[in-house]
Amino acid sequence: MLGTFWSAYGEKILWVYSFSSTILIIIVSILIFMERRNPYKTIAWLAVINVFPILGFIFYFMFGQNRHKRKLIRTKYINEMNHLREIVRRQIECINSNREAAVEALGSKKQLIRLLLNNAHAPFTRRNRAQVLSDGQEAFAAMFAEMEKAQDHIHLEYYIIRDDNIGNQLKDLLISKAKSGVKVRVIYDAVGSWKLSKKYISDLRDSGVQIEPFLPVALPFINNKLNYRNHRKITVIDGKVGFLGGLNIGDEYLGCHPKLGKWRDTHLKLEGTAVHFLQVIFLLDWEFVSGERLSNPTYFPEEPCPGIDPPKGKVIQIAASGPDSDWEAIRQSYFAMINAAEHSIKITTPYLIPDEGILLALKTAALSGVNIKIILPGKPDHKIVQWASQSYFEELMEAGIEIYLYQPGFIHAKIISVDGEVASLGSANLDMRSFQINFEVNAMLYNKSLVEKIDADFEADLAKSLKLQMSDVADKPLPARIRQSAARLLSPLL
Numbered sequence: 017m018l019g020t021f022w023s024a025y026g027e028k029i030l031w032v033y034s035f036s037s038t039i040l041i042i043i044v045s046i047l048i049f050m051e052r053r054n055p056y057k058t059i060a061w062l063a064v065i066n067v068f069p070i071l072g073f074i075f076y077f078m079f080g081q082n083r084h085k086r087k088l089i090r091t092k093y094i095n096e097m098n099h100l101r102e103i104v105r106r107q108i109e110c111i112n113s114n115r116e117a118a119v120e121a122l123g124s125k126k127q128l129i130r131l132l133l134n135n136a137h138a139p140f141t142r143r144n145r146a147q148v149l150s151d152g153q154e155a156f157a158a159m160f161a162e163m164e165k166a167q168d169h170i171h172l173e174y175y176i177i178r179d180d181n182i183g184n185q186l187k188d189l190l191i192s193k194a195k196s197g198v199k200v201r202v203i204y205d206a207v208g209s210w211k212l213s214k215k216y217i218s219d220l221r222d223s224g225v226q227i228e229p230f231l232p233v234a235l236p237f238i239n240n241k242l243n244y245r246n247h248r249k250i251t252v253i254d255g256k257v258g259f260l261g262g263l264n265i266g267d268e269y270l271g272c273h274p275k276l277g278k279w280r281d282t283h284l285k286l287e288g289t290a291v292h293f294l295q296v297i298f299l300l301d302w303e304f305v306s307g308e309r310l311s312n313p314t315y316f317p318e319e320p321c322p323g324i325d326p327p328k329g330k331v332i333q334i335a336a337s338g339p340d341s342d343w344e345a346i347r348q349s350y351f352a353m354i355n356a357a358e359h360s361i362k363i364t365t366p367y368l369i370p371d372e373g374i375l376l377a378l379k380t381a382a383l384s385g386v387n388i389k390i391i392l393p394g395k396p397d398h399k400i401v402q403w404a405s406q407s408y409f410e411e412l413m414e415a416g417i418e419i420y421l422y423q424p425g426f427i428h429a430k431i432i433s434v435d436g437e438v439a440s441l442g443s444a445n446l447d448m449r450s451f452q453i454n455f456e457v458n459a460m461l462y463n464k465s466l467v468e469k470i471d472a473d474f475e476a477d478l479a480k481s482l483k484l485q486m487s488d489v490a491d492k493p494l495p496a497r498i499r500q501s502a503a504r505l506l507s508p509l510l
Contacts, residue, residue: 128352128438132333132460135343144288144330146461148441148469152269155261155283156182162257162285163189168314169199171298173250175208175443176264179216181272183265187220194224202227203298203305205246208264228305230455244339247454249283249443250298255315258291260284260334260442260457262428271425276395278425280477282364282470284441284459286332292316293334297457331462337444338455346444346458347451350374353434354381361388362433362474366426368392368405369447375408379415387418391477393428394421401447403503409489420481427477430458431470439467 132138149155163170170193177183194200202220204212206229220227230246251259261283263269271278286294299310337345354361354377361381368390370378382388390412396402409419430446433439442458444450461467492500 128349128356128460129333129462131352132335132345132349135341135345135348138293138333138335138345138460140331140333140460140462141289141293142329142331144286144290144332146287146290146330146332146459146463146466147285148466148473149259149261149283149285150473152263152271152279152281155259155263155281156270158283158285159251159259160185160189162253162259163193163251166193166198166253168254169201169252169312171201171250171252171295171302173203173246173248173298173301174264175205175245175247175249176266177202177204177209177212177216178264178266179211179213180267182267182270183216186265187216190220190225191223194220200225201298201302203230203246203301204228205230206232207245208247226306228302230301230305243453245454246301246338247443247450248297248301248336248457250294250457252291252295252298255295255317256287256291258286258294260286260294260459262430262443269428273426276397276426280422280425280427280429282429282431282441282473284461286459288329288332290332290334290459294457297334297336301455330466333460333462334457335442335460336455336457337451339453340455344451346440346442346456347371347374349440349458349460350432350446351377353432353438353440354378357381357386357434359386359435360433361386362431362471363388363390363446364427364429364431364474364477365390365446366393366397366428366430367401367445367447368408369401369449370408371448371451374446374451375411378412378417382412382415382417388416389418389420389474389478391420391422391427391474391481393426394423394482395426397426400503403499406489407500407504409484410486413484413486413489419484420478421484422477422481424480429473431474433467433470433474436467436471437464438462439470441470 129140149158190200217227231244249260262281263283269279269281295315303309335345351373430444431441439461440458444456444458450456
């Protein structure tokens with residue numbers, strides 16, 4: 017029966033499939049071409065569409081369109097201009113009054129400060145205390161202790177919140193604080209936290225906690241919202257204490273992952289004026305997800321960190337970037353840091369998928385005599401991303417860059433340290449997704465004591481890492497090279 021049907025209609029079916037595939041390829045190729053996107057991303061999408069026309073079209077619709085990005089930019093830009101512009105303006109004016117003297121005091125790094133003032137509207141702040149938290153145990157203990165002391169509000173924004181042991185400890189704490197009269201607001205990413213149970217959310221809401229998803233995806237396989245994810249990790253307590261960095265809310269961040277084991281991460285505790293700008297980012301995102309505009313003066317206390325004089329405080333800039341940004345602020349800050357390096361660059365990242373600009377900057381710095389060391393996980397959590405990262409190893413090592421693989425477990429910290437003088441710590445990986453697609457937030461630290469702590473952690477991680485030799489990457493069997501080449505071709509889409 018089937019054979020008879022195929023003999024009668026097989027040629028027509030194949031013709032219709034071939035014709036429709038060709039039309040799809042032409043239409044989508046024109047759309048991709050006319051978007052004038054990054055040429056490497058254009059080539060990657062055209063390759064996918066031509067090899068897998070139907071599947072490629074579906075993936076392009078889900079992940080590739082810039083139309084939704086432009087909508088995000090309009091919506092959040094208008095909100096910023098109409099709602100929090102005055103708060104930001106007052107703080108920028110206050111800082112600008114003595115900006116030049118402060119910038120001059122920072123010597124060779126003044127261009128980086130000016131860059132973030134211009135591309136991320138990120139004023140530098142001086143009345144700050146800060147503490148680098150080097151693992152999950154230390155970070156969660158510090159965050160929970162500060163939340164216990166909250167009197168007015170707790171604001172949380174995380175890519176992943178899990179319904180597990182540490183997630184339930186957080187839930188019980190938030191419920192307790194909400195019942196005591198503290199205003200608690202939570203943003204979770206709808207895709208990153210897709211396993212978060214309805215009961216977990218309803219328990220929070222029933223107790224008075226306001227909790228909202230970021231860009232919920234009603235039909236996850238046919239929805240172009242899927243690609244734009246909120247990767248930020250933000251905690252703000254009473255407008256006085258803030259946290260940001262690499263840790264989400266989950267047991268794996270305490271080393272409880274069944275396959276990856278030990279989890280090395282870095283978070284940052286802030287007290288002072290820098291917390292204001294974490295608050296601004298949260299409030300913008302809260303208005304975006306909930307439609308609620310918040311302007312309570314308690315969100316920006318005038319004396320967030322009493323007793324700190326500017327000469328004694330730590331100089332910090334909070335930089336956010338994402339599809340709603342005019343500029344790829346964090347990518348540009350990484351690029352500027354690499355170009356400004358004179359002696360050393362130390363990078364820790366779970367994923368290494370640089371675009372051509374960052375790749376060229378790294379190789380140029382290394383060939384100019386800057387000592388560059390990069391620590392990556394020895395145990396990957398995503399194989400395709402690992403293969404894409406590996407495809408860059410040989411050319412980086414040929415330029416003199418040293419690559420190390422962390423051995424005890426998974427390293428998830430996202431840090432760049434330059435010359436022992438300036439460092440970036442936050443949620444952004446050194447990959448194209450963090451640069452161009454995800455919503456991210458980083459702290460730029462211009463304080464030698466903080467950078468010394470970061471560098472000390474780096475050296476401790478280095479002692480637990482395996483240094484790659486050229487023979488490890490140059491003599492790969494053909495199947496491995498094919499995997500790496502294919503993953504690299506798709507790397508602009510990962």
